[in-house]
Amino acid sequence: MTAAPQWLTAWEPAEGADRAAAAFRARFGAEPDGVWSAPGRVNLIGEHTDYNGGLCLPINLPHRTYVALRRTSTQSPAVVNLASAQEAATGLWTAALDDVTPGHVTGWPAYAAGVAWALARDGHAVGGFDAVVDSCVPYGAGLSSSAALECAFAVALDEAFELGLGADDAGRIELAAACIRAENEVAGAPTGGMDQSSSLRAQAGHALLLDCLDGSVRHVPFDLGSEGLALLVVDTRAEHQLADGQYAARRTACEDAATQLGVATLRELDGASLEVILARLVDAGVPAEVARRRVRHVVTEIARVTELVALLDAGRARDIGPVLDASHASLRDDYEVSCDELDLVVEVARSAGALGARMTGGGFGGSAIALVDAGRVDTVASAVAQAFADRGLTAPAFLVAQAAGAAARTR
Ligand code: GLA
Numbered sequence: 132m133t134a135a136p137q138w139l140t141a142w143e144p145a146e147g148a149d150r151a152a153a154a155f156r157a158r159f160g161a162e163p164d165g166v167w168s169a170p171g172r173v174n175l176i177g178e179h180t181d182y183n184g185g186l187c188l189p190i191n192l193p194h195r196t197y198v199a200l201r202r203t204s205t206q207s208p209a210v211v212n213l214a215s216a217q218e219a220a221t222g223l224w225t226a227a228l229d230d231v232t233p234g235h236v237t238g239w240p241a242y243a244a245g246v247a248w249a250l251a252r253d254g255h256a257v258g259g260f261d262a263v264v265d266s267c268v269p270y271g272a273g274l275s276s277s278a279a280l281e282c283a284f285a286v287a288l289d290e291a292f293e294l295g296l297g298a299d300d301a302g303r304i305e306l307a308a309a310c311i312r313a314e315n316e317v318a319g320a321p322t323g324g325m326d327q328s329s330s331l332r333a334q335a336g337h338a339l340l341l342d343c344l345d346g347s348v349r350h351v352p353f354d355l356g357s358e359g360l361a362l363l364v365v366d367t368r369a370e371h372q373l374a375d376g377q378y379a380a381r382r383t384a385c386e387d388a389a390t391q392l393g394v395a396t397l398r399e400l401d402g403a404s405l406e407v408i409l410a411r412l413v414d415a416g417v418p419a420e421v422a423r424r425r426v427r428h429v430v431t432e433i434a435r436v437t438e439l440v441a442l443l444d445a446g447r448a449r450d451i452g453p454v455l456d457a458s459h460a461s462l463r464d465d466y467e468v469s470c471d472e473l474d475l476v477v478e479v480a481r482s483a484g485a486l487g488a489r490m491t492g493g494g495f496g497g498s499a500i501a502l503v504d505a506g507r508v509d510t511v512a513s514a515v516a517q518a519f520a521d522r523g524l525t526a527p528a529f530l531v532a533q534a535a536g537a538a539a540r541t542r
Contacts, residue, residue, distance in 0.1 A: 134520035136512035139366065139530045141193035142267045144168065148197060148542040150216070155199035155263040158214050158223065163199035163263075164291050169282035169538030170195045171268035171275045172329040173364055173500060174491050175338055175353075176458055177436040179466055181323030182382050183389075183429045184344040184396030186436040189329035190337075190353055190534035192364075196266035196279035197541065198243075202258065202291040209259035211244050216265040228259060233316045239264075242277050245313030246284040253309060255294050262287065269528065272366040273497020277318070278326035281310035282538040285331065290540060297539075303331045304346055321379050322493075335536040340440055344398050351443055353534045358448050361505045363480070365515055366528040367472035369496035378493055381466065384425045391415045397429045405430060428465040432458060452487025452502050459489035459499075468494030472524060476501070476515055483507070483514035500532070 142150070148166040155163045170191035177187030203210065209228040215221060217239075224240045228251065231244040243264065251257045262284070268276040285306040289297040296302030310327040314320050325341060328348070333339035337350040355362055389397050392415050400408050408430055412423050439454045459477050463469040473490040480488040480501035488501035503511050512529045519527050 132520060134513075134516040134526065136509070136516040137526055137528045139194070139269055139528045140267075141195070141530075144195070144541050147195055147265065147267065150265045151197035151199035151263055152542065154214070154216055154265055155201070155261075158263050159201070159212075159261050161201065163201045165287070165540055166197055166199045166542040167283050167287035167290070167539065168195040168197045168541045169279045169286065169330045170535050171279045172326055172333070173274055173362075173498065173532050174325065175500070176432070176439045176454065176489075178432060178458065178462055178491065178494075179381060179468065180429060180432050180436070181325040181341070181343045183385050184398035185429065185433040187325045187341050187343065188338050188351070188436055188440065189325055189333060189341070190339070190532060191329055191333045191335075191537060192268070192274060192530070192532055193535040194268045194274070194530070196264060196268050196276065196283045198262055198264050198283040198287045200260055200262040200287040200291055202260050204259035205256065205292070209257075211247065211259060212261040213240050213243055214263045215239060216263070217270065228257070231317070233319075236317055239280065241318040242280045242313060243284050245317030246281050246309055247288055248317055249309035249312040250285075250288060250294070253305070255292065257288055257292050260288070260291060269366050271370065271497075272368075272528075273492030273494070274364070274366070275326040275330065275492075277314060277320070278310065278330045281313055282306070282327055282330040285310050286538045286540065300332060303537075307331045320375065321382055323382075331538050333534070333537055336534050338443070338534060340436070344396065351440055353443065355448055355502075356505065356533070359505050360448055360486075361503055361508050362532045363485070363501045363503050363508055363511055364491075364498055364530045364532050365476045365480070365501065365512075366498045367476060367496060368525045368527055369470055369472040377468065377495055381425065381468065384422055385429060388412065388417055388422050388426050391417050397426060398433065400430055401433060424465040428461045431461055449486065452485070455487035455489045455500070455502060456481070462490055462494060470495055472496065472519075473499050475518060475522070476527070479515050479518040480511050483511045485511055
C-alpha cells in the first residue's frame with residue numbers, strides 16, 4: 132500500500148482572524164476589540180540548552196494561534212471568560228482573575244489566563260476580558276503550540292490594556308518573561324524559555340540566535356529557498372506519556388551537575404575543552420556516567436549552534452547537514468530524549484537524500500527536521516510516510532518551514 136504524505140497547511144492571517152472573530156461573535160454576541168496572533172516555532176539547533184544558559188536557534192512557523200479578545204473591565208472584580216475552538220469540550224471557562232494563581236488552574240486556560248496573572252503580578256493593570264482562541268499550530272507536535280497560545284494572549288492583553296510592551300524588543304522581553312512564568316508556575320511545565328522568546332522576538336526571514344544567559348539576540352538571515360534548499364518538518368504524532376517527568380529530570384540533572392562543578396549554569400563551561408570538563412566532573416565527584424553524558428550533550432550542542440551559525444553567515448546552508456546529524460546523535464545517545472519514531476524519520480530522510488536531519492524540540496515524540504534539496508521534498512516526505520505505514524505506525528504529518536514573523540495584532 133502506498134502512503135501519501137499528509138501536509139499541515141498554515142492559514143492565511145485573514146482566515147485565522149476571520150475564524151477567531153466569528154467564533155467570538157457566536158460565543159459572546161459582540162465584536163472583539165481585535166484579533167491577535169502568535170506563531171509556533173521550530174528549533175534549528177541548540178536543544179535542551181536554553182535552561183542551561185546556552186544558545187539556541189529557532190525560527191517561527193507560518194502556523195499561528197489566533198485570539199479574538201475584548202476588554203470588559205479595568206478594575207476588580209475582574210472576570211475572565213475563555214473559549215477555544217480546539218477545546219470545545221471546555222465550553223466557556225470562567226474565573227475571577229484574582230483566582231488565577233499557581234495550582235488553581237488546569238488545562239489550556241492555565242496557559243492563557245496565566246499570562247494575565249503574570250502581567251498583573253508585574254504590576255500591570257490587567258482587568259477582565261472575554262476571549263476566543265482558534266489555531267492551526269499542530270498540537271502536541273513539539274512545535275510550541277503552548278507558547279503560541281501564551282504569546283497570542285500576551286500581545287492581545289498588552290494592547291487591550293494599553294501596557295505598551297509589544298512595541299519594542301525591550302517590552303517584548305517583558306512579555307516573554309510573563310509567558311514563561313505562566314508556563315512554569317501556573318501550567319506547571321518547567322520549560323526553558325526558548326519558545327516564548329522565539330514567538331515574540333524572531334523576525335520573518337531570519338532565525339533567532341538567542342543567548343539564554345543574558346537574553347540577547349541576533350537575527351540571522353535564513354532563506355534556504357535562495358540556495359535551492361528546504362526545511363522539511365515531520366510531526367511523528369508519537370505520544371509519550373512520560374515526557375513531562377523526563378524533561379524535568381534532564382533539567383535537574385544539568386542543574387545538579389552545575390552545582391557540583393561550582394558554576395551557575397553549564398554555559399559557563401563554554402570554551403573549556405570537553406576532556407577538561409569531563410575530568411572536572413570526575414574530580415567533582417559527579418557520580419554517574421549518565422550525568423557526564425548529559426553534560427557532554429549540553430556543552431557540545433552549544434558549540435554546534437556556533438558552528439551552524441558560522442556556516443549560515445558564510446552562505447553555506449548546504450553544509451549544515453552534518454551538524455544537524457551530530458545534534459541528533461547527541462540527543463539520542465547522550466541526552467536520551469529521542470524515540471523510535473524520531474530515529475526512524477532521521478534515518479529514512481537521510482536514506483532518501485536529506486543532507487542532514489535531527490529531532491527538534493523537547494523530544495520523546497514530537498517533530499524532526501530534515502534539510503533537503505527543494506526538488507526532493509516530496510521524495511523524502513513520501514519515503515518517511517511509507518516507512519511509517521510499513522511499520523503500522525500512525526501516519527506522520529509534514530510541513531515545509533519558512534521563517535515567519537513574530538506575535539502581533541492581525542486585525
Ligand atoms: C521544549 C521547551 C524549551 C526547550 C526545548 C528543548 O520545547 O519548551 O524551553 O527546552 O524543549 O530544547
